[in-house]
Amino acid sequence: MFSGLEFYGMGGVGFLVFETIRTFLSQQLGYDEDRISMQTVILEDLEAEPSDLEELMLMLEQEFSIDWSEDDLKKLETVGDLTAFVEDQI
Numbered sequence: 001m002f003s004g005l006e007f008y009g010m011g012g013v014g015f016l017v018f019e020t021i022r023t024f025l026s027q028q029l030g031y032d033e034d035r036i037s038m039q040t041v042i043l044e045d046l047e048a049e050p051s052d053l054e055e056l057m058l059m060l061e062q063e064f065s066i067d068w069s070e071d072d073l074k075k076l077e078t079v080g081d082l083t084a085f086v087e088d089q090i
Contacts, residue, residue, distance in 0.1 A: 025046060036079060038083065040078060
């Protein structure tokens with residue numbers, strides 16, 4: 001049986017980015033990490049507020065030295081979208 005990460009072909013940096021995002025979301029929003037997958041819709045499935053996403057982006061900015069804008073936030077719906085965005089930045 002494949003894990004979600006194997007299914008998406010993630011390894012190395014992709015795995016690290018996903019795990020970091022999952023950990024941050026779990027800590028920030030109080031959800032079990034097992035509930036957070038690449039398909040998780042951040043604002044709907046995790047009942048996050050836009051301000052939660054901004055706070056997450058600030059944490060990721062510090063962790064991975066990425067740049068982002070308000071326009072970028074509008075394009076990021078799922079954890080997979082966010083993972084791909086961060087991967088493209090590093």
